[in-house]
Amino acid sequence: MNLVKRASAAALAVLLAVGACDSGGAAPRSGSPDKVTYLTAVGAFGRESYAWVAKEKGFFTEVGIEVEIRPGSGTTENLGLLASGRAQFSANDLSAVMIVLGNGKYRTDVRAVAAIQQRTLNSVTALSGSGVTTPADLRGRTVGGVRGGAPWLLFPAYAKLAGIDPATVKWVGVEAAQMPKLLAAGRVDGVGQFVVARPAVEKAAGGRPAVVLPYSDVLTDLYGNALIASTKVLRDDPDLVRRFTRALLAGLVYAIEHPEETGEILRKYVPTVDPLTAAAEVRLMEPYVRANGVVGTLDGARVARAVAILRGTGIVAGELPTADLVAFDHVSGGVR
Template structure:
């Protein structure tokens, strides 16, 4: 009994400490600002591709919508989903296909409410001279990537589409910051990387060899890229809040698409070690994935028929079991942006 009381007391202290940490920031508490505190996770670190959230923060779009937003670097789709599901974050960004695969294997209380990219950014990157020029060259190779990253989770789907055995490729667990240098050094012949990572790869290689990009979206054009993730209960109980937050974030995304250079400069204000040239180049590449040339829907658009196609594709490739998820399990269509 004494042990039980001690455990309860310890949990209470930790709980209070957590609440205190969540409520404290440089802008004061909620009573002073009247703003709803929100914790937001980027999809993967603070690369140039994540600039739109900082743009929304810097230009006051979040504040105008009633939010005091804290942005924290994410570490891949699966981790972002788990942190949102556990309440450590309210919103996050993750690859939609990886979200569907994850929810097909474990029931997490999360949903998506809009798309950042209308085309998948996932890819395997190599360098000229390493012998990887086409998907079939991946057989027998070791690819470095963060465990749980989009590229790793989706690889079996990509492998099936290009007719290679996913087990013929070995993935070496590696932290994101180390990936470009691992590739440049030749310790691995390929890394998991978003297509917008090309400028970063070029900078990391002292000899400036041309990167080789094996983009998942080239063989799987149906796939979306990153999506906006939130908790299922937040979407159900506070739909107006979710719409306002999504709207503010997408305003930042629109400005980023319109002005990549200015958006990279804003990112550098919040992340001082940002390389402006690399971040700007990333954002210029991202334009065509956020608003492809054949896309005429609203920014953030979600097409339920396309979601059905993605689920069917994942079932056919055995990434998920048939009937494991439905569109309603992975996206809240009522909260998705509409024309």
């Protein structure tokens, strides 16, 4: 059965809308498929499941791509792998990418081509009864996070706008998969997490409610994860970028419309995953994907405002023209 018959109406709309931005080159190629490596933002959680959905539903196959999906390890490491040619695409928090590029690393190596979430998902998450209920309560506390990951990189900007000195909060390196367990065990007072990780945190804590401090409360106008491509593949095979984007966004739309099925698909590829927790994450992610009624689009004026916000807090030191961050020629107008 071909992709048109399998995809939901909205997923098909993504395929058609992104394909309409191509210059006649979006059709699947004959012969051997293009082989690419894609990195999730961090780990293999429900919020990353749309890539496996696109693979399972045949969306990549239909556009002539064979993809290897690898769990990512945060923004800094992912961008390094793109720059070295060991991966061609990754998902990464766009604000964290701004921080890395704005401070001089990988400036010529990577560009964003689509938004995964229209609003930032970053947060510090604690547990009820810990004494952490507001940003001020983080003073003197220890927070676990992925080194080079978005919550850690973005925290100084969040702290300053929330009215606390970021130096009063100690961050320690923690593997993404271990965060909920360490928080539940009281080894850290909070974790740098995406807001949609609440179900995993509460499950690890035996049902104890989570306290989520979203960065979006004070850092407005920031995007969440974006699809990042290496400038090498953008230069050498722009059609591949368009086809990959087309298929990944179809997987994203299908995932948020079918969260239970998505949880089962993720478990097929990552057997250690709890499909119910994964489905719960996907359901929580849906309004972030469709904020403002569109999927995938990046607006130049809004990107510029986000850069200005981060420069204003001092965590982006240098100039960062939006053309050095986003390959606007490859960004679709989004779909509803």
